[in-house]
Amino acid sequence: MQDSNFSPPIDAEALAKLQAWQGRSETLADDITAAPVRALSATLDRDDAPPAPGTRLPALWHWLYFLPHHRQSEIGEDGHARRGGFLPPVPLPRRMWAGGRLxxxxxxxxxxGDKVERTSTIASVTHKTGRTGELVFVLVRHEVRNERGLALTExxxxVYRAAAAPGEKAPPPTPAPQDAVFSREIVPDDVLLFRYSALTFNGxxxxxxxxxxxxxxGYPGLIVHGPLIATLxxxxxxxxVPGAQLARFEFRAVRPTFDxxxxxxxxxxxxxxxxxxxxxxxxxxxxxxxxxxxxxVLA
Structure with a gap:
């Protein structure tokens, strides 16, 4: 009986089919409401003033909006929507948010209080073979606009990865720098992960x-969301840094963080x-x- 995580090698023909998604776009509309802002502030253990119309949205908190609303019957085994809608149907079982630039x-x-619109475009689909097997990278470009015009580009x-092979070893880790000027310890308990999943409607x-x-x-524990770590x-x-407002931000996930x-x-x-x-x-x-x-980079 074939393993449900088995996927055939991605040959030139299969890659061409995936790359047919390049250039596809979708546009979603939403409203920047106060309730998710209050909820994320509580989740991050902040003592912020209650948000009111005109309150500036902190950097990366736009991830609370434009959430996926697939019907329950459209959800796949991993909790995401089944593949083949806006995103290409990559036949590799492990899917991760690898990073971004904003x-x-x-x-x-x-x-x-803003009414907002996000236009998303599949910019590229690329295939590589690494030490742990096949990898497919999908780059999505977003443009977020409010009534006043362009507000954010992202x-x-x-990254999509093959299933873990029996006895597979993780890539060699990289020591973290030891010269931090400021730091904070985070306890990634089940409640923190649940609350962030709920806030971002991430199944x-x-x-x-x-x-x-x-x-x-095949992981040793629950995985802390990459966007949550970036937000932290x-x-x-x-x-x-009092009053810090971002002009640019880029991040890259190097190694999974477990609970x-x-x-x-x-x-x-x-x-x-x-x-x-x-x-x-x-x-x-x-x-x-x-x-x-x-x-x-601050503004």
Whole structure:
């Protein structure tokens, strides 16, 4: 009997079919309402003033909007929508948010009360074979507009991986830098992961279903959302640099973070920067390994 996670090799013909998705676009409309802002503030353990119309949306909190609303009958085994809609039907079972690059129009911030529109385009589909098997990278470009015009552009990297092979070893880890100027310890308990999944309407089972993530996908514990770690990095900057507003942010997931131990988010002014607006930020697991790298540039 064939393993449900088995996927045939991606040959030139299969890759061409996936690359037929390049150039596809979709546009979604939403409203920047106050309730998700209050909820994420509580989830991040912040003591923010209640949001009101005109309150500026913190950087990365736009991920609370334009959420997927697939019907329950459209959900696949992993908790995501079945493949083949807007995103190409990549036949690899493990799917992760690998990183991204964001640019804000600093003269036009997103605000509570805005009516917004996001246009998303499949920019590229690429295939590689790595040490642990096949990889497919999908790059999605987003443009977010409010009534005043363009507010944000974002490039979103999605990686699809083959199922874990028996006895497969993780790639060699990278030690995290040891010269942080500020840091914060995070306890990734089930409630934190549940609340963030709920806020982003993220049904991906790797974040809340311990049996699925350990027995099917082969990980040692629940996986902390990459966007949550990125949000915590920016939140760390806000806690340590009063009034910080971002102009640019880029991040890359280096290693999964699991709920089996606390982790840290850390940062410092970037080395070699000619101004005081560029910061290096990173995540570190309980063993001192680098989990995420990021650079933030203030407006």
């Amino acid at each position: 640019n804000w129009e600093t003269g036009n911030p997103l605000q509570v 490039e979103h990297d999605i 991906h089972r790797i974040h809340y279903d311990r049996r699925y993530v350990t027995e099917v996908e 990095l920016v939140d760390l900057l806000r806690r340590n 089996i131990a606390p982790f840290r988010v850390l940062g410092k002014p970037a080395e070699g920067s000619s101004d005081d607006k560029t910061f290096s930020l990173w995540g570190e697991d309980a063993d001192g390994w680098l989990t995420m790298q990021a650079t933030a």
